[in-house]
Amino acid sequence: MAAVDLVEYVAKSLVDQPDAVRVEVHEEDGGQVIELTVAEDDMGKVIGRNGSVAKALRTLLKVVSAREGQPISLEIL
Secondary structure, eight states: OHHHHHHHHHHHHHOSOGGGOEEEEEEETTEEEEEEEOOGGGHHHHHOGGGHHHHHHHHHHHHHHHHHTSOEEEEEO
16 A cells, blocks of 8 residues: 555645545556545645646656556546
8 A cells, every 4th residue: 555655645745734635545447546635725736737746646656556566546536
């Protein structure tokens, strides 16, 4: 569950309301889908300008995915 912990840690570090951060994992097509939910006011902080923060999070997940040997994707809800 290193990927889930990573997403949760980074998201809680970025937002103003860390108690509103929710991370859920679903198995799908032989891989994991991590769903990240944050407060509506913090959505921009998690996505970033032009999606830069979300892209960086997905890049980190690619590294974890390669180490674990199974595909991992991130959905920000």
